[in-house]
Amino acid sequence: AQSVTQLDSQVPVFEEAPVELRCNYSSSVSVYLFWYVQYPNQGLQLLLKYLSGSTLVKGINGFEAEFNKSQTSFHLRKPSVHISDTAEYFCAVRGNSGGYQKVTFGIGTKLQVIP
Amino acid sequence: DSGVTQTPKHLITATGQRVTLRCSPRSGDLSVYWYQQSLDQGLQFLIQYYNGEERAKGNILERFSAQQFPDLHSELNLSSLELGDSALYFCASSVVGGPGDGYTFGSGTRLTVV
Numbered sequence: 001a002q003s004v005t006q007l008d009s010q011v012p013v014f015e016e017a018p019v020e021l022r023c024n025y026s027s028s029v030s031v032y033l034f035w036y037v038q039y040p041n042q043g044l045q046l047l048l049k050y051l052s053g054s055t056l057v058k059g060i061n062g063f064e065a066e067f068n069k070s071q072t073s074f075h076l077r078k079p080s081v082h083i084s085d086t087a088e089y090f091c092a093v094r095g096n097s098g099g100y101q102k103v104t105f106g107i108g109t110k111l112q113v114i115p
Numbered sequence: 116d117s118g119v120t121q122t123p124k125h126l127i128t129a130t131g132q133r134v135t136l137r138c139s140p141r142s143g144d145l146s147v148y149w150y151q152q153s154l155d156q157g158l159q160f161l162i163q164y165y166n167g168e169e170r171a172k173g174n175i176l177e178r179f180s181a182q183q184f185p186d187l188h189s190e191l192n193l194s195s196l197e198l199g200d201s202a203l204y205f206c207a208s209s210v211v212g213g214p215g216d217g218y219t220f221g222s223g224t225r226l227t228v229v
């Protein structure tokens with residue numbers, strides 16, 4: 001079975017400061033990893049994804065994530081946050097489960113950017 | 116606008132009733148997924164359709180059913196509604212449902228059961 005753990009339910013950070021949102025996963029097979037962002041009253045939007053190759057993945061809005069196989073982590077980072085980054089962020093893992101490609105989402109991390 | 120259209124945006128109904136949620140996937144996408152989002156359980160996968168056929172089933176209750184029509188739009192039917200069914204219901208779509216596909220989500224239907 002696969003699972004995703006987002007270690008922080010809320011992360012407050014001052015504007016222009018760096019931020020890291022943590023995500024750990026477990027899976028017995030090769031996985032594909034994703035980060036999504038959900039702004040208030042909206043659906044989820046894909047930020048970035050890791051399929052293979054370089055372990056550092058760059059996404060939209062200046063976000064990047066690093067895949068670490070040995071630590072089974074896929075942490076999301078941004079060097080300088082803006083007020084507009086205030087949103088909920090979801091880590092997701094996609095792997096083969098029972099013959100299907102199943103996607104499991106974490107419970108989300110609320111990023112609050114403080115002016 | 117993500118390209119995935121969900122209607123209605125809000126729905127208030129009484130316990131025991133039945134409702135239908137509708138989703139039109141992004142143009143060109145063949146796979147449709149339904150998710151339930153609640154405060155206590157996060158995003159829960161309900162069901163996936165690919166080109167009209169059920170592909171995968173998640174934590175979908177027997178009171179719930181779904182289908183995907185030839186024009187690829189999908190409907191999620193919720194019956195014998197209970198207070199605990201109040202949640203945001205999201206539809207997402209992807210091109211073929213392959214492992215590297217990211218999902219495109221609609222803006223959701225907020226269901227309130229009173």
